[in-house]
Amino acid sequence: MRSIGETARDSGLGVSALRFYDRAGVLVPARVDPVSGYRWYAPGQLEEARLLARLRRAGMPLADVRLVLAGWSGADTVLVRELLDAHLRRLERGLSDARGEFSALRALLDRRENAMTSFRSGTARVSVAASELAAALDAVRFAAGTDPELPMLCGVLFDIEGESLRTVATDRYRMAVAEAGITGHGGSRVQVIVPTPLVDAMRALSDGRGTVRLRVDGERVALEAEDGQAAGRRVDHDFPDYRRLLPRPAERRAVVEVAPFLEDLRNGPVRRGEAAELSVLRVDDGGAVVLCADDADAPDRVAVNRAFLRDALTAGARDRLVLELGAPTAPLAIRRPEDEGTFSILMPVRMDD
Structure with a gap:
């Protein structure tokens, strides 16, 4: 047996x-x-x-x-x-129907793109504290995509508006957002997707004190510091409207001590998913986040990719973080207690077929 x-x-x-x-x-x-x-x-x-x-x-x-x-x-x-x-015949009919629908959607997209003013056409000259930019990039870099079929996700979005620079990265299964204060931008909102190699070069330049200057000119984006410059071409695609993906207030919020919680992740129960190891979380009656055993059947549990959770906790760069758990089908949000503008979300993994 x-x-x-x-x-x-x-x-x-x-x-x-x-x-x-x-x-x-x-x-x-x-x-x-x-x-x-x-x-x-x-x-x-x-x-x-x-x-x-x-x-x-x-x-x-x-x-x-x-x-x-x-x-x-x-x-x-x-x-x-x-x-x-x-x-197989049903699948072929379904594929034919899907091709027809996607063809109609592409036509709608073409008309929509022609009617809209893209944020990609703007220019910007802003200054930002090097330490703030470094922290913002560290908070989101782990969530950047690597799928060449989705080049718009293979980088970090720089969203410049008012006195704020938002950095955003997502690979569809997780998303991270961070903010940094800026000065010198008096124009309209500007968005630019910075490819990950250039992001890493910018992060290296920001590893110090003082102020760095971010410049966006058409297809070019550059970061200037006292000891050098990192520049290159932007990713020539539109980033998804991440604001529509922001998490709603969750039913359950719990503060976790990051170091011991990471240790629990390393040594605690693991569920074997189809594509990755999963950690199953729930909030107990005392308001603490606990890891469920593989055979646990709690109705309010949420399963997430174990490695993704570890990355998000590490990128949070705090001794304590807030975990927000909703329904089993709702994303898990991870926030800094004192900074609501910097957070990450992990998509849940379905546990039952």
């Missing part, structure tokens, strides 16, 4: 997914311990679990998955082929 953990590891399905498929009657374990409720699977069920994982990755509805597994175990290959072919 194989334990549920072994079956999850070898099949590509998470433990929570196996529990879900048991409750749904799709893949019922061969034995359930009457005392502990622990699930055990027969050796032959590993093949069914791997098949189930493939079918779900292909987006097959659960009702059809149940029939495929029944046909598979009964050696009814004709039924299985018919179900697979029918699902």
